Amino acid sequence: MEWRDQGIVLAARPHGETAVILELFTREHGRHLGVVHGGVSRKKAPALQPGNQLDAVWRARLESHMGTWTVEPLVSRAATILSDPLRLAALSATCALCAFILPEREALPDFQERTESLCDAIASGEGWLRDYVFWEMSLLEIGGFRLDLSVCAAGGGANDLAFISPRTGRAVSRAGAGEWADRLLVLPELMLGGMATLDGVLAALEVTGHFLEKRLAPSLGERPLPPARGRLLAALKREA
Template sequence: MNWSDEGFLLSKNRYNENSLIVEIFTKEKGKVSGIIFGGTSKKIKNYLQIGNKLHVNYNSKNENRIGYFKVEILNAYSPMYFDDRQKLSCLTSAMNLIKILTADAQSNEKVFFIIQNFFLILQDKNWLKKYIFWELELLKILGYDLELENLVEKDTENNETVYYVSSLNEKKYVPNFLIEKDKEVQDIKILLKGLKLVNDYLDKTILKPNNINFPNNRLLFLNTLR
């Protein structure tokens, strides 16, 4: 089985002294694992960074055996953020989210294009707010729509509009910017509350039911924001 495509590097692990096993989310084939022989060599290891966009040629003797990639760099996104701890950590966390939430060898062009859009978001001055909406859109594409607009109730407290979700045990407040999407947010604490809301939903609705541990690199990303 042979094919060519383009995709984003999601993960890499050493296979032996000279090679790597990688996962790449491709435009036509979805998430695919394969070996890159010589992946640790000076010639190509520098552009095998998480998030980089690659042209790939895939070769496999049969569908039941892992194949191998020959790769060429298309866009070196990661090095742009080597000096930006927050954005680099966000990139690593986002690619890991794609890795753990997508099935192998299932084509999904919407996921491919939302990854591409991720790198446009990192260039925006309001990147963190836009990233939170990026995550919500990703979850929606994968069938986990939070549907906040349909869940929240609206009230006025101390002459300010508040949104919340009620349950038998608690009243959980929702940051206003998640409902009023054009609302500007400067306070990092409010943005962190938005991320925490997504965290809770991700953990309770997706990760725990599927026996997936909460990603450590996501925790590291959150720590860079505090």
Template sequence: MSHITTPAIVCAVRHHGEHGAIARLMTPEHGLMAGYVRGGRSTRLRPILMPANLVQAEFRARTGEQLASLTVELALSRAPLLSEPLPAAAIEWCCALTAAALPEEQPFPVLYEALGGVLDAIEAAPAARGWAVALVRYELLILAELGFGLDLGRCALTGEKGEFPYVSPRSGIAVSAEAAKGYEHLLLRLPPFLIQGGMADWRDIFDGLHLTGTFLERSVLTERRHEVLASRERLMERLKRAVA
């Protein structure tokens, strides 16, 4: 019998049967894991099985092919954030992206730490600009961890190394200002904060989200594209309203 006890971040929950639920949790050593929670729709467990909550999880399965039974204890609740439209939209997207993009039971310890960091930033930052940069970087990291990383350190046309203002939407490789002349409208803008670090203004943040969103939609979110991207569209709409 397989028996795993681990801290985990709740990423997705769906009803199963009359009273149960299937939860998908992000764990530090085993990656994304799914389990059946008996009574998962009860008044006691619903507040625990909410996206972004940190739980102590126990998975048990008789065989590797069997869906594990799962019990959870609450370690940290982020439920109060779900009453605020903008943080709620950000949490919904981060968790939905993680659940949809990652293959199950493959370790991604860097992504576990990064997801926790983004959620902590959403919880702690007094304004959206304080966590939006971390969100863009998380999306970029998911691309890299899944083998679709962007090459931002060399020019796609000249091979020159350096810091460049554009990215080719076809190759995912940076393009220098000189090589981009006359073709700027066909390229994606590469905001400086993705190379230099630090904070960013809203123009750069939206450019970063457009950049990562282009490659997530094309390379990662292919099967559940419309369902998952709807949560990103809600987030983008709320961000635009917030900064208008």
């Protein structure tokens, strides 16, 4: 078995004395693992940092085997933002959440393209805050929990949407909420197309975080969310 693809480094874990198990989010083969021999070396290790883009060849005797990677660096995003803790935290959170949620060996070309675009935006520093919020919303959908912010779950169309049901992820209008408003999540304007202010981003990530933690994580074996996401929230709050 052998194929070639491009992908984003999600994680690289030590394997034995000199090798690493490299996890890539590839364009045509989804989230895929393999061994990189000599991956801890000074020559190879810098290319295997989360968020970097690699050209990779995967080989195995059988498709069911973990296999091995032969990789070449294409884009070193991590190195360009080492001096920016906020963007570095965002890149780390993106990769950690992909590794946590995405199914293994399932091609997701549209979402992979969106993730590459987000990583490029984080690396450039342009427009990534808004992109990250909507990327998390898309990630929830990939994980099987779609937020429906189109119309009020209690009836009344799409007018004056102000809340989200913490159970169903459906939008609720002020009139539809009634006396139940204090039991609902506040719907940030950003999630309806509003301005991407820092406070708005934090509010939106509180909403997506609720569904990641309370709805999606339990379906994945009750594992806690990756600490990298918490570090991103902490970094954003320091900026606020």
